[in-house]
Amino acid sequence: MSVSLDTLIDKAERHLPAEEGVWLFIIGDMIVFAVFFMVFTYYRSLDPQTFLESQAALNQNYGAFNTVLLLTSSWFIALALHAARKSALQVTLKLVAAAVCCGVGFVVVKYFEYGEKIQAGLVLTTNDFFMYYYVFTGVHLLHLLLGLALLIFLSFRIKAWAAAGACTEENLSLLEGGAAYWHMVDLLWIVLFPLIYLMK
Amino acid sequence: MTSTTHSKITYVWLLLVAMTVLSWGLGEGFLTDADTESHWSGLALMLIAFFKVRLVILHFMEISTAIVPLRLIFEAWVILACAGVLLLYFKPF
Numbered sequence: 001m002s003v004s005l006d007t008l009i010d011k012a013e014r015h016l017p018a019e020e021g022v023w024l025f026i027i028g029d030m031i032v033f034a035v036f037f038m039v040f041t042y043y044r045s046l047d048p049q050t051f052l053e054s055q056a057a058l059n060q061n062y063g064a065f066n067t068v069l070l071l072t073s074s075w076f077i078a079l080a081l082h083a084a085r086k087s088a089l090q091v092t093l094k095l096v097a098a099a100v101c102c103g104v105g106f107v108v109v110k111y112f113e114y115g116e117k118i119q120a121g122l123v124l125t126t127n128d129f130f131m132y133y134y135v136f137t138g139v140h141l142l143h144l145l146l147g148l149a150l151l152i153f154l155s156f157r158i159k160a161w162a163a164a165g166a167c168t169e170e171n172l173s174l175l176e177g178g179a180a181y182w183h184m185v186d187l188l189w190i191v192l193f194p195l196i197y198l199m200k
Numbered sequence: 201m202t203s204t205t206h207s208k209i210t211y212v213w214l215l216l217v218a219m220t221v222l223s224w225g226l227g228e229g230f231l232t233d234a235d236t237e238s239h240w241s242g243l244a245l246m247l248i249a250f251f252k253v254r255l256v257i258l259h260f261m262e263i264s265t266a267i268v269p270l271r272l273i274f275e276a277w278v279i280l281a282c283a284g285v286l287l288l289y290f291k292p293f
Contacts, residue, residue, distance in 0.1 A: 060228055200239075
């Protein structure tokens with residue numbers, strides 16, 4: 001009798017990381033962003049010339065650098081969760097701090113990027129492209145700032161868990177929720193970057 | 201953490217960064233001829249992006265070992281979001 005890999009995983013380790021509510025929130029947010037992606041592509045198809053000319057005014061290097069920052073940040077958080085499961089809470093704390101640094105780096109790059117655009121007179125009301133550029137990247141930035149606040153809050157919790165000398169199942173579930181949210185912020189940017197900055 | 205899990209996550213991160221560099225090169229036109237139909241590089245960019253998204257979902261968010269309904273929802277999101285964008289991009293209708 002053959003046993004599929006999926007069945008083995010089912011019996012051994014399939015589980016629901018974090019709380020149900022966290023996943024509902026994440027999935028809801030992802031559906032909203034999927035609509036954003038389609039709205040942008042639709043309006044782009046109505047006026048490709050304006051969108052292409054406006055896209056050429058963006059700095060692709062900023063967008064690419066920010067993608068690498070978020071990917072690296074997500075990597076740190078994934079490693080942090082594994083460290084927490086092994087109760088290596090000091091390592092977890094350092095990895096979360098490294099992830100926060102990458103997230104702050106993203107905000108700094110965005111600050112310079114928006115600043116350059118505004119100085120060049122390219123604002124929300126310039127045309128449809130810049131309207132969508134500011135709204136979609138702005139809503140994403142708000143999600144990222146919320147994620148940063150969450151990671152900083154989690155850092156304080158991890159410190160307390162380390163002082164208590166243990167990371168309970170409940171603590172782990174909280175950490176899993178924060179990690180899942182942070183990965184969502186990363187994956188939404190993974191689509192926004194090529195969609196807004198690169199696609200011709 | 202086990203060294204296997206640790207290195208798997210690190211390999212995934214390296215692959216994600218490599219694909220980001222590839223996308224950046226494609227978008228900047230370093231990897232395509234001027235004559236190349238730009239819609240094809242657009243298609244490649246979106247396929248690479250959603251492949252990267254799936255890697256983050258499965259390996260960083262740990263959905264590959266999550267309960268089946270959750271995995272199905274995420275897999276459906278990847279397929280529908282990618283198909284929706286590509287349909288509007290190519291507008292075959």
